[in-house]
Amino acid sequence: MVFKVVADLGQLSTIREFVTETATALGVDPAVFDDLRLAVDEAVTNVLTHGYDGSGDIELDVSADGSDLIIRLSDQAPPFDSTLTKSAGSRPPELKEKPGGFGLFLIERAMDKLVHRKLDNGNELTMIKCGVIGGSAASDTS
């Protein structure tokens, strides 16, 4: 299912709702809904605040691949700064006066695989949650 919108931060709530509804329709284990909403919210927030200047076109494509859930977020923002797509590492970002990097750190913990790809006119982030469709979730969400 695809959701295309000229997004701004005021639509984050609607975007999270789309994730819940789509995951429900695809038969995703509800135990991972919080992880999915968190990952999508953080990814869209990163695009809107770092890629665009607060507002721009995004496309969210949520689909199933066997028991895996695939969430693909694409935008038409300038190519990502590679420092924003580098793994956040195993420890939480340092707490300094204006801390950053929390979003990517949380996405990496909420999802099982992340793939960044530069497009001709934007960026694409694919986030995968494994083993959450059809039967008990294989993924550890503790």
Add this chain to the structure above:
Amino acid sequence: MSGNLEIGISREDGDKAVAIMRLTGPLDANTQGTLEEKAREAIDGGAEYLLLDMSAVEYLGSAGMRAIHAITTMLSPDEPGMRSSRLRVVSPSPAAAKIFKTLGFDTFIDIHNNVDEAIASL
């Protein structure tokens, strides 16, 4: 589902000036500024301690955590290491509590089950 964050504020002015902020709605990048603004108003209005009642926060993301971090700095600007003893968090949802733990905030912010317990800890 509303994307707005509503904040009700009450005061407990016993031995210590405490502002209790009851948050209702999502705490995300869209509402982060609202929380910081209301906290600043409460502190400028004389509150020495803040309680954030998060029992009705339907979503918490990293932007909300940055707001909470900013509040610890507002409350204790001279305290090294951002370890605020003037902020209490009450009743976060399991998902929100998990974010506190994942980002390490549970090591420097006390989390309580209810407002009475939080006030008693001050």
